[in-house]
Amino acid sequence: MKFTRSNGLHGEVTIPGDKSISHRSVMFGSIAKGETEITNFLQGADCLSTISCFRAMGIEIENDGNRVLVHGKGLHGLTKPNHVLDCGNSGTTTRLISGILSAQNFDVTLTGDASIQKRPMKRIMDPLSLMGADIRSINGNGCAPLAISGRLLHGIHYQSPVASAQVKSAILLAGLYADGETRVTEPYVSRNHSELMLSHFGADVHTEDTTAVIRPVKELYGQKIEVPGDISSAAFFLAAGLLIPDSEILIRNVGINPTRDGILRICKDMGADITLLNEKTSGEPTADLLVRSSRLHGTVIGGSVIPTLIDELPMIAAMACFAEGETIIKDASELKVKESNRIAVMVENLSAMGADVEETEDGMIIRGGKSLHGAVIDSHLDHRIAMTFAITGCMAEGETEILGAECVNISYPGFYDDLKRLSK
Ligand SMILES: O=C(O)C1=C[C@@H](OP(=O)(O)O)[C@@H](O)[C@H](O)C1
Numbered sequence: 001m002k003f004t005r006s007n008g009l010h011g012e013v014t015i016p017g018d019k020s021i022s023h024r025s026v027m028f029g030s031i032a033k034g035e036t037e038i039t040n041f042l043q044g045a046d047c048l049s050t051i052s053c054f055r056a057m058g059i060e061i062e063n064d065g066n067r068v069l070v071h072g073k074g075l076h077g078l079t080k081p082n083h084v085l086d087c088g089n090s091g092t093t094t095r096l097i098s099g100i101l102s103a104q105n106f107d108v109t110l111t112g113d114a115s116i117q118k119r120p121m122k123r124i125m126d127p128l129s130l131m132g133a134d135i136r137s138i139n140g141n142g143c144a145p146l147a148i149s150g151r152l153l154h155g156i157h158y159q160s161p162v163a164s165a166q167v168k169s170a171i172l173l174a175g176l177y178a179d180g181e182t183r184v185t186e187p188y189v190s191r192n193h194s195e196l197m198l199s200h201f202g203a204d205v206h207t208e209d210t211t212a213v214i215r216p217v218k219e220l221y222g223q224k225i226e227v228p229g230d231i232s233s234a235a236f237f238l239a240a241g242l243l244i245p246d247s248e249i250l251i252r253n254v255g256i257n258p259t260r261d262g263i264l265r266i267c268k269d270m271g272a273d274i275t276l277l278n279e280k281t282s283g284e285p286t287a288d289l290l291v292r293s294s295r296l297h298g299t300v301i302g303g304s305v306i307p308t309l310i311d312e313l314p315m316i317a318a319m320a321c322f323a324e325g326e327t328i329i330k331d332a333s334e335l336k337v338k339e340s341n342r343i344a345v346m347v348e349n350l351s352a353m354g355a356d357v358e359e360t361e362d363g364m365i366i367r368g369g370k371s372l373h374g375a376v377i378d379s380h381l382d383h384r385i386a387m388t389f390a391i392t393g394c395m396a397e398g399e400t401e402i403l404g405a406e407c408v409n410i411s412y413p414g415f416y417d418d419l420k421r422l423s424k
């Protein structure tokens with residue numbers, strides 16, 4: 001797919017449902033008693049992988065393309081699948097489902113695509129094993145495919161070496177089935193959608209600073225879930241609205257949970273003109289974002305803000321190329337173990353467009369203010385990379401071609417249509 005310089009974005013866009021919240025609504029709905037009705041469910045390939053895994057374990061799930069109805073069978077209602085569970089490209093599916101599967105009364109094998117088979121699973125295998133789980137990497141390399149035999153689990157207090165909501169959530173889900181209290185302490189707080197939604201479903205869960213605590217309950221109960229728009233998807237239009245001259249766009253119904261809103265804080269630091277309208281605070285907080293073209297300046301991004309904008313960092317790095325001065329991204333080694341090595345791939349592709357960017361041990365240094373030119377961009381089949389360079393291509397001189405552009409289906413199937421509509 002090819003992109004050229006845009007003359008400004010105008011109008012409104014409603015961002016599709018949040019990927020993290022969509023996954024969790026199907027997972028928790030499946031192990032709750034009764035119906036869970038989910039509206040604005042993200043119809044991206046990752047969330048469809050989660051639906052197919054739970055269908056394979058005997059859960060009836062209706063999906064009409066927006067609303068999803070899960071006929072949950074309770075904490076002990078899953079049945080042994082008659083094939084290997086396929087988590088596709090989704091780290092969230094693989095890791096969270098492993099926490100649930102560790103406590104079932106059957107054994108199962110799960111795997112995913114070539115990218116999933118390279119992503120680190122030891123980070124969940126270690127704590128789940130400490131809880132008594134029987135979980136192993138079939139190829140002995142710490143990656144999927146994973147073989148899991150359900151066991152009786154016990155509670156632990158786990159000090160996680162990484163701030164990862166997937167690790168935390170896998171442990172909390174196993175903790176739902178354990179014989180006592182389970183605690184997970186993180187170096188910094190990661191997204192808290194599991195804690196919020198589990199509590200809504202009737203779990204005994206709370207947080208103490210950077211520690212999440214769960215105690216077993218007899219059952220969870222089906223709920224109605226309205227999924228907010230995904231701020232990680234909104235990030236691409238946020239950046240486009242700020243950077244493409246003469247733009248003004250309204251991005252509707254964006255989830256602004258404080259464990260996810262780091263990009264808003266960083267954009268403000270960089271001098272962005274963003275106004276929050278129509279803020280709602282019940283359940284997961286949301287707002288409409290009014291974004292106007294702005295002159296940005298460089299900043300330093302590191303420490304506790306990193307988990308709150310981890311998936312937005314590719315777009316932020318590209319944004320920094322158009323800001324005045326230097327931007328330093330640090331403490332972001334987690335970028336290396338996503339769908340691609342997002343530090344190496346960003347540096348490779350931004351350099352191909354003429355940016356002044358340097359790879360560091362745990363991030364990047366970007367010296368902004370140089371104009372970029374079009375290039376052939378290898379997305380490495382990473383959806384965030386493809387969308388980042390579609391937007392960057394709209395700000396560069398000449399033509400940018402994205403290879404593997406269709407991978408945006410993982411998290412934002414209508415992305416190119418929305419971009420085209422706003423560009424008119
Ligand atoms: O819990 C989740 O839904 C997610 C957590 C993050 O991963 P980590 O937990 O590996 O940081 C994020 O990058 C991913 O897109 C979704």
Ligand SMILES: C=C(OP(=O)(O)O)C(=O)O
Binds near residue numbers: 311
């Ligand atoms: C890292 C991501 O997702 P996952 O870990 O679920 O594959 C992402 O969507 O950027």
